[in-house]
Amino acid sequence: MSLPVSSIQFTAAPRRILVTGATGFLGGAVTLRLLELGHVEGLSFLVRAATPAEGLERLLQNLRVHDIDERLAALLKPEQILCGDLLDTHWIDAAKPLLQTLDEVINCAAVASFSRNPKIWPVNVEGTFALAEACAQSRRLKRFLHVSTAMACGPQRQSPVAETWDFPEPDQQLVDYTASKAAIELKLRNELPLLPLVVARPSIVVGHRRSGCKASGSIFWVFRMGFALERFTCGLDEQIDVIPVDYCAEALVELALKPKLNYSLYHISAGNAGACTFGEIDEAYAGAMGDAPVGERYRQVDSADLKELAADFNERIGPANPRLVLRALKLYGGFADLNYLFDNQRLLDEGIAAPPRFTDYLDVCVHSSRDISIPAQMQWDFK
Numbered sequence: 001m002s003l004p005v006s007s008i009q010f011t012a013a014p015r016r017i018l019v020t021g022a023t024g025f026l027g028g029a030v031t032l033r034l035l036e037l038g039h040v041e042g043l044s045f046l047v048r049a050a051t052p053a054e055g056l057e058r059l060l061q062n063l064r065v066h067d068i069d070e071r072l073a074a075l076l077k078p079e080q081i082l083c084g085d086l087l088d089t090h091w092i093d094a095a096k097p098l099l100q101t102l103d104e105v106i107n108c109a110a111v112a113s114f115s116r117n118p119k120i121w122p123v124n125v126e127g128t129f130a131l132a133e134a135c136a137q138s139r140r141l142k143r144f145l146h147v148s149t150a151m152a153c154g155p156q157r158q159s160p161v162a163e164t165w166d167f168p169e170p171d172q173q174l175v176d177y178t179a180s181k182a183a184i185e186l187k188l189r190n191e192l193p194l195l196p197l198v199v200a201r202p203s204i205v206v207g208h209r210r211s212g213c214k215a216s217g218s219i220f221w222v223f224r225m226g227f228a229l230e231r232f233t234c235g236l237d238e239q240i241d242v243i244p245v246d247y248c249a250e251a252l253v254e255l256a257l258k259p260k261l262n263y264s265l266y267h268i269s270a271g272n273a274g275a276c277t278f279g280e281i282d283e284a285y286a287g288a289m290g291d292a293p294v295g296e297r298y299r300q301v302d303s304a305d306l307k308e309l310a311a312d313f314n315e316r317i318g319p320a321n322p323r324l325v326l327r328a329l330k331l332y333g334g335f336a337d338l339n340y341l342f343d344n345q346r347l348l349d350e351g352i353a354a355p356p357r358f359t360d361y362l363d364v365c366v367h368s369s370r371d372i373s374i375p376a377q378m379q380w381d382f383k
């Protein structure tokens with residue numbers, strides 16, 4: 001949880017940590033966590049911007065959405081911004097002197113979209129590899145923490161899913177995004193033996209324990225849509241593996257900074273103990289909305305029958321493009337149907353705190369989503 005600024009201990013010899021993706025959801029939460037732990041001076045950020053001043057402005061804009069204390073925000077300087085784009089990595093040569101000074105990299109940058117975005121492969125695989133390759137040349141670097149996704153394991157796994165480096169063929173993956181995340185994990189591991197690589201695979205990251213969906217409505221709209229339509233592809237007795245972004249960030253920072261780790265691959269997930277059933281989520285959601293749970297009115301539908309819900313869209317979720325909503329429901333239904341929990345024993349064995357349950361903070365997500373329609377919130381996942 002967040003620390004008051006007065007209790008922050010600034011580190012004497014600053015660790016030099018590069019954070020990528022700090023203008024995004026996970027990267028913003030990671031940055032805030034690092035700042036709260038007193039890592040200020042040693043931080044640098046890869047940001048897409050024309051100038052460091054513009055990059056700092058973009059970073060601060062995101063950190064304010066994550067509720068940064070202005071006294072912490074004021075400590076960040078344009079000199080901490082490395083302007084660069086993973087789509088065109090020509091800047092890396094000029095950045096090599098900085099990359100040689102780093103102790104840790106926390107690589108959160110990616111095109112994290114379920115749509116068919118042509119930038120997914122160039123950024124998530126080629127650009128990410130170019131950055132890691134340059135980092136691998138440093139003798140000083142202690143850890144390159146690459147943020148992947150638990151869903152990169154692909155379909156047809158036994159739940160709870162264990163951490164392994166086995167992946168299905170890319171065309172077996174549900175979307176290009178998970179295929180790209182699997183591909184870069186293997187490429188980093190196989191082609192850069194000198195890179196001090198640790199891969200963290202978060203499960204489904206939804207909201208924040210204190211600010212709910214303020215920083216991102218990613219995936220929360222799926223729950224809203226399911227309850228509004230009173231139908232979706234999951235059964236109420238099935239479980240789902242959800243964690244809040246602030247917990248994910250705390251775990252990522254510990255994995256990045258802990259001097260010794262037992263493994264090079266970790267799930268950051270709810271696991272068996274932290275997962276909730278859709279029935280529990282229905283009750284918590286209804287409680288926060290001041291409604292009765294959907295309960296017995298809920299119907300589990302087959303993916304192929306989702307199109308029958310379109311007639312109700314206008315009345316139940318508000319004006320929306322039915323084709324887009326159906327596509328979204330089908331995609332997310334595909335992931336929900338996998339019915340995966342992700343084993344988090346490795347993480348717990350590192351002494352990292354157990355995750356909260358989704359139902360512990362779901363009311364905060366509901367209250368922070370009141371002014372955004374379900375179709376508008378859905379746009380978070382279709383960039």
Ligand SMILES: NC(=O)c1ccc[n+]([C@@H]2O[C@H](COP(=O)([O-])OP(=O)(O)OC[C@H]3O[C@@H](n4cnc5c(N)ncnc54)[C@H](OP(=O)(O)O)[C@@H]3O)[C@@H](O)[C@H]2O)c1
Nearest residue numbers: 021022023024025026048085086087109110112149202205
């Ligand atoms: N959200 C989840 O549920 C979830 C779950 C599991 C794993 N993950 C992983 O967590 C990581 C972050 O995801 P997120 O949800 O935080 O995504 P996000 O909010 O979309 O943030 C993505 C970040 O990557 C940066 N980025 C995108 N393209 C870039 C490029 N060409 N060059 C440099 N930076 C670029 C973005 O910068 P701009 O601001 O310039 O666009 C942004 O800072 C991803 O690796 C994702 O696979 C997320």
